[in-house]
Amino acid sequence: MKVEAKLLLGLGLFFGLMCLVYWNWSLENAGGVMMFAGMLLGFLPGGYFYWWSRRMKARPEDDPYATQAGGAGVVGSFPGTSIWPFTLGMGAFFIVLALVFGIWFMVPGLVLVGWAALGGTAEGRRGGKV
Amino acid sequence: MTDVLHPPVAVPSHDDHAHDEHHGPTGILKWITTTDHKIIGLSYTVTSVLMLVIGGLFAEIIRFQLATPNGNLVSLAQYNELFTMHGSVMIYLFAGPFAFGGLANIIVPIQIGAPDMAFPRLNALSYWLYLTGAITMLTGFFTAGGAANFGWVGYAPLSNSINTPGAGADLWIGGLLLTGFSAIFTGVNLTATIFYLRAPGMTMFRMPIFTWNMLVTGLMILLAFPVLTAGLVMLYCDRHFATHIYSVAGGGVPVLWQHIFWFWGHPEVYILALPFFGMATEIIPVFSKKPVFGYKGMVFATLSIAALSLGVWAHHMFTTGVVLLPFFSIMSLLIAVPTGIKIFNWIGTMWRGQLWFSTAMLMAIGFVVTFLIGGLTGIYLASPPLDFFTHDTYFVVAHFHSVVMALVLGGMAGLYYWGPKITGYLLDERLGKVQFWFLFIGTQVFTFPQYLLGLRGMPRRVAVYPHDPQWKMLNQWSTIGAILIGISTLIFVVNVAVSWKKHPAGDNPWDAHTLEWFTTSPPPHHNFYRLPQIRSERPTWDYNHPEHRSLGHGKGAHGTAEEVEAQ
Incomplete structure (x- = not known):
């Protein structure tokens, strides 16, 4: 969870900085708004992942020492055929x-x-x- | 709905698995109702290769028209439709869907040890939106006014209802809306699958580079495609509901369309390219018998390409005169750094390896070389003074055809490499190598004269040109290249037909590294009967060669303390 959070927050931070530089330098609104939205797309899910990564213990896929037997259990519920x-x-x-x-x-x-x-x-x- | 369990380490006999009692519908009903990522991915692959053939036919007609200065194979109006639909089919309906809908859809869940994509029904919906979008766009040829004819970029004053009336343009917009949503759903699916469905021990920094690239591609789709969809809705409103968003007459701004289009369009270039970077990064280590050189460098290069690509859109708009030249020039030049890192890492992977020049490897090397040519000429174009000189000439056409033909080479590499996993049968190697040389030489013969034509001032999107012996000769060389490329595609089709169910592949014909080669070919429903212990980014290699285990990176690369002692 931590790596996912860092990845998205990092992207958000980068777009935030770019947005500041670009908007102040070019004074062009369309690109500025789109970069601001890009920043939000990094921060919103990134913040969610960060919040959870501090509150739950590492999942088997985040544990470098995890064994397949230790991770056994329900992965999820998957549909069969569907029209x-x-x-x-x-x-x-x-x-x-x-x-x-x-x-x-x-x-x-x-x-x-x-x-x-x-x-x-x-x-x-x-x-x-x- | 059924609950799917992680398979245990111990090897169960194949029959005691609930998944095997899978008696779904068959035939066309199976195709329509499936939610299995492998069948959806195969449908995507077949449909997009069909689109490659259709777009390729358009290209051949264009090249035959240009083989003589006053070609009269097609009328000027038909020529406009052809180059518009050639670009649209190749970009919207082939390159993207082939990569993130086709191969990624099949391979990514298996590479991370997942039973399916995270949202299987959404995945199926993606395919139906893609197929109907393709049909919608191509229907334009059967309407009275013909297909869309304003170029694949649909620039604003030209794409309004006065300059291009008719159903063809609206069908183009509608087709893009459908395929746009299809791409967004695939992006959601890839991201969620990679974040939530990895097998135990498959940490983020043990994912194969292809999966990493598809994760970044998924994030870029989520950033870029909604912008295009919004822009298209506004374009439709301008055409039919008398809004004036892109027209000066009502106080709108035509350049806004270019901003919106390229804010999608430049990330789209990397949405197209990153999956093929990933394919090359899977194939080159396997056929060099080495781990990939600089794993983390590759990951960070991918991330920085993605981040930078969001800040370069206006380098397509230098000549509009209303964009911030230094900013976009600097950002565009910066992208060369991570791309260069990737090229050096591919060379470093091959360096002193035991090279096996299979068809997949040849295609991957062809990809690297051709992409390098396209990338280097891209650096010229990032410089505004040079861009003012070459903008909208054949130099630009040659630049991006080097890039996209590299992607075709990469895609062929992916098909030769993963085809056996998907179908269970190898493709013929000898025909494959013949195909490679036709494709590779054809690509260079096709693009190189176009660079020279561009520097001599030939504009793009023209059906006739002045009687200049040099222009004529260069155009004819380019046409010869296009014919060679066309022959290579025919050889591929022949190869698929000739080697149909002929050479069984076995689970791991290449002695490859990643998890998809651990399961059977083709993989069973929900992909795995068992999974190996994952201690590096090469779990299958570690399992097959315990004496040469990967020297992984980071914590737990070599197993727990007890496991290391036990060795």
């Missing part, structure tokens, strides 16, 4: 086509996206096929 990503993707496809060819494409698009949202959530709770 909902495809449904959601096709919904997004139709919505984009609506931007080009006609607003009526929104109807199948939104139906598919809504259906995928409901179906995916239900699958996440109930557990799908593996």
Whole structure:
């Protein structure tokens, strides 16, 4: 956890410094704002990792002496096959086509996206096929 | 949903694993419903290689058009569509998705000992958005006005609804929105996987360099792609909802589009390049029979390239006259330092190694050489006085084609190296070497005349040019190079067909170092039956060669005190 935190905080710090130098030197707003946002993208998750790294003991993947047996246990919960990503993707496809060819494409698009949202959530709770 | 357990060290017989009782759908339903990172990654790889072929065909048409000064193979309007879609297909639909959606998707979870990506269903969604985005963008050719024709950068006054009306441009924007979200989701997935799903003992500084590069690529995607997506939404509003964000008429700023586009576009260059740096860094040590030279130097070089690349976007805009030249020039020149470190480390890895010139190794060396040429000419372009002279000439075209053709060489190296792991079968080495020489020589014959053309003042994006014997000869050499590259792609397709399920690879055909070579080829569902003890960045090597274990770095590199004593 500590290395991850240092990595992100370091990136945030670098972008923060760059933002200060660039914005003060060029007085150009678009780049300044984008670098400021880049700094936040380093600091927000970096701060989260840092906060946790001080409050939890090293995970097996952070422990250089960890053994595979010592790390045995549940890694996580993984879905099996699922139709909902495809449904959601096709919904997004139709919505984009609506931007080009006609607003009526929104109807199948939104139906598919809504259906995928409901179906995916239900699958996440109930557990799908593996 | 099932709970996946870390595999134990002891070797269980293969049948007592729950994962093996995996009876999912088959055929097209399997492709549509899968959440397995290996199948999604393979779909990505196949789709993006198809895009390489499509983009390559556009390139061949462009080169044939330019083989004579007054070429009439295509009309001027068609030529505009062709070079726009050539660039768009290659950058948005081939190079990025091939690297971070294709090979990284398959290899990264296996390299860190994870059973899958962190968010498998999001991963599947990424692929569907990529595929539909590609279809959307290419649909432009079948609309009345033709495909987008304002260059792959879509500069603002040209891309508004007056200068480029029609559905092709909107389809280009829509396709980029879809593939943009696809890239963002893949970036989230890679970052979360690498931060949270590493095997026990796989500390950050024991990750293979490819995984490190993909982590940094993932972070850069998260920084860069949302900017492009936002910019595209604003462009769409300008075209259809009468906003004036990029038009002077309503008080907007056209250069804002360039700022936004290149704030994505320059990190994108490194989003494209870093995965291929990582591939070369995996391949060169294996075929030199040495650990990588300067592991930490490589990691910090990658991090500094990523950090610096966020501060160089306006070196594409020197000639606009409204950017801070010294700042962007200094930052661009600084990137040469970490890139140079990488080149020296690759040479240092090969230095006094036992070199095995397999196809993958040849392609990787070809990558290093070609990238060096592209990188060095990039240093010239970072200097504003030189850039004023060469901006929008064929010199720039040659510079970035050296870079991206290096990425093609690197990608081919990755396919020859990891292909056996993904499919279980080796590709034919003899055809591979023939392909390498066609590709490598073709690349140099293709780009070198373009450098000279640029210095002689030939502008880019022109379909016809004056009758100048020198220009004509240089253009014809470049066309010959393009033909050689085209032949090399055909040889690759033939190679895949000829060696289809012919030479079984075994688990570790290259005596390689990293975890993906510890499991079977192709890996089982959820990747591992067992894992070795991880004490360095070369766990598979340590397991296979206990007498020559890696001299790792940092705490615990050689195991616990008891383990060291027991040896």
